[in-house]
Amino acid sequence: MxxxxxxxxxxxxxxxxxxxxxxxxxRLWFASSAAEATDRTTLLTDVAALPVLDTPAPGALLDYLHKAERLQARVQRHAAWLHLRTAQDIDDHAAAEARRAVGDAGDTVVERTRQTLRTIGEDGFAKDVAALPALARYHWLLERAVRALPHELPDAQQSILDTLSDQDSQTFWNIYQKTRRATAYGHVHTSQGDLDVGKDADKLASDPDRGVREQAWKLRQDALAAQEETYASILVGIVRLNDRVAKLQHFNDAPEAAYFARLFTRADVDATAKAVEAHAPLLQAYQRLRAEHVAHALGIEQAHSWDLAMPTSGFEPxxxxxxxxxxxxxxxxxxxxxxxxxxxxxxxxxxxxxxxxxxxxxxxxxxxxxxxxxxxxxxxxxxxxxxxxxxxxxxxxxxxxxxxxxxxxxxxxxxxxxxxxSWMHEAIAILNEMLFYEYLYRHTDDPAAKAYYLQAQLDEMTFEIFTSAEEAQWEEGIYDGVVAGKIRGAADMDALTLDITRRFEIWPSIDPSLAHAWIGKRLMFEDPLYLANYLYAGLWATRMFDMARKDPADFQKRYAALMAEGFDAAPDQLLARFFGKPMTPPDLVDADMAVIQEKVDALAQLYRRLPGPPSSQR
Structure with a gap:
């Protein structure tokens, strides 16, 4: 109940x-630091001793795969322990180095398993499955092994490449984090005293004094702009590093390499982003609805970015x-x-x-x-x-x-x-956010509260789908521009940002300082070319959300099966299992837009029930 x-x-x-x-x-993972370190030493020795077998018999192959699975389970336990250590203290360099070594060990297990499967081949594996059906569950491993072969380097070369690229990537990410933390955003005088634009951003964004909000927003943009050449230098370095690594692995460029690893292609990403862009008028209609409501509620002619966090009059978030x-x-x-x-x-x-x-x-x-x-x-x-x-x-x-x-x-x-x-993992997590906002929206009778939660849910949906489509085009554009010599610094990145975001949104034309938005795209610095995952994830999550609303019993059966299966097949096969028919992310666009339109219409109705601005704001 x-x-x-x-x-x-x-x-x-x-x-x-x-x-x-x-x-x-x-102790979820190890009894003590000493126990973890001791087992890690043993693990690295055991992984180094894992052989590549040459056309093993079915029984020997199954035993080998089980051994490799046990090693991978141990790798993942150490990875969890060490990730926690490095997250609790980003200056714990010993833990970071140990984490890299464990990650390399996991890569070694995968690579040697792939090499063993390649010695058998598709025909040989089919015969082995006929003789020992328990091997059938590992067919996707063989498919991945064959698929990756054109892009693999000899072990010694790959080890050097991984070591250097991982260290450089982590260095760039640490510089980005420390630059953000060291940025002095300034202070704004408010009725609560002087507030720090960085540390007190949430308070300032919802301050009832519009002048305070505007000053805080502009100071933040100015602070980012003051450091943007530093950020541009970091990002250009990341692009050049990833482009060089991709080409050494026989890819045309870094986007192709990143998308290949995530089981989609650049053509897929571009087509999906364009399909979403075709519905940009829906996003713009939602943003205009928000802008008009905020302007009406505040008694002003034109809402700006610094007004959007202001709650409805009389409502406390x-x-x-x-x-x-x-x-x-x-x-x-x-x-x-x-x-x-x-x-x-x-x-x-x-x-x-x-x-x-x-x-x-x-x-x-x-x-x-x-x-x-x-x-x-x-x-x-x-x-x-x-x-x-x-x-x-x-x-x-x-x-x-x-x-x-x-x-x-x-x-x-x-x-x-x-x-x-990654996008399939993200879709499952994003669904939780959508359900969270839906619950809050459904469990209040206060029109202002309902509008607040529905607005938050729409922000989530449109961000995951539309903003992710922007970001996919944006990040590809930065990579293409840097490699071609057309993007050299912050001004070029600002120009690209405005060019793309203005095709989707209304706000960059109202507030051109949003040209600096690329600086806040943390994942471009931490996990390059990951942002496109959220495009696919948002599309699938919105579809699952709609299914959960309309037929909860059927959805729970499908979802329970999804949770139990893991990722033992190509994404198109996993989606076909879930939906009961072939389905691709672009196929989801129109249905998802119907969900967003329904929510926008509901929000418009709620806005009409809310009061106008108090006399003091008129």
Missing amino acids: KTFIPFVLLAVLVAAVHAEDRRIDP PAFDDMQMRRVIPEALAPLGRDYVAHFRALLDPANKRTDLATVQGTREDDAFSLAAPGSPGALFLGVWKPTVKEASVVAHEGGHAIHSQLMDERGVSPFFNHGP
Whole structure:
């Protein structure tokens, strides 16, 4: 039975106490640091000793694959431990180096397994499966091995390339993070005193004094612009590094290499982004609706970017303290089934010590992510926790990754198949965010609260689909431009940003300082060419969201099967299993646009029920 939470309970004091700092108990993976280090040494020795077999007999092949799986499970346990260590302190260089070594070991297991399968070939493998059907589950490994062959280097060359590129990539990312942290954004005088534009960004964005909001927004843009040549230099360095690595691996360019690894092609990405761009008038209609509502509510002629975080007059955005987070998020995920909800409750329960969060960043990584490994439950890292609805949605998202990994492990998914195309992982997590906002929207009768949550949900949907389409074109454009010598510095990146975003949105024409938006695209610096994943993920997540609303019973069956299967086939086959028919991301565009249009229409109706500006603002 669903529990109705009145809005008055959700709208607790904005000054609600932050969650106390928590730490994940690393004994989820190892009894102690010494035990981890000892086992890591043994692991690296065991991986180095893994042979490449030459046309083994069926029984010997199955034994070999089982051994490789056990090694991969151990790799993933060490990777989780070390990722936590490096996230808790980005200056822990010893842990970072150990993490790289473990990652290399995992790559070695995969590569030697692939080499062994190649000695057998498709025909030989088919005969082996006929003799020993248990081998059939590993066919996707063989397909991946054959597919990757044209782009693989000799072991010694690949090791050197991986070592140098990983170190350089991490160096660029650390420089980016430290530059952001060292940026002085300035202060704005408010009724609450002088506030820091960087640290107090959320407070300033919703300050009732429009002059304060405008000054804070412009100071932030000016601070980014003052450092943009530094950021441009970092990004150009990343592009050149990735382009060179891609060409050494016999790809035409870095986008082709990145997309190949994620099981789609540049042609696929471009076609999907263009299909979304064709619906840009829908995004612009939503943005104009928002702009007109904000202008009406504030009694002004033209809304600007600094006005968008202002809540409706008389409405206070709720604070999500720790208790609220642990209660509301699992309730919101009820459409995913009782078992899923029980797993999520356990993840957030402080007694289980599976969540790592802090209220002060210090040297912690500025990120949120899941940690998972075979044989242990999923865990969650939050760089800095703030008691807001947006941060709670991040918990729903990243917690979704943790639970997905845990469910695959509990259902016996091979360590070879618990990591699949990134966009499929992301879709499963984004669905949680959509359900979270839907729950809040449905569980209040206050029109202002309903509008707030529906607006947040629409922002999520349009961001994942439209903004991701922008970003895919944008990041490709930066890579193409740098390689061609047409993009050399910040001014060129600003120009490209405005050219692309103006095709999708209304705001860059209203506020041209949004030309600096590329600086805030963290993933371009941390995980280059990853952003396109969110385009595909947003499309699939929105479709799943609609299915969960319209036929919950059928959806839960499909979703439970999805959680149990892992990624043991090509994406088109996995989608066909889920939908019961062939389906590709571009096929989802029109149906998703219908969902967004429905939500925009509902928001327009809610806006008409809200009061106009108070006399003091007219």
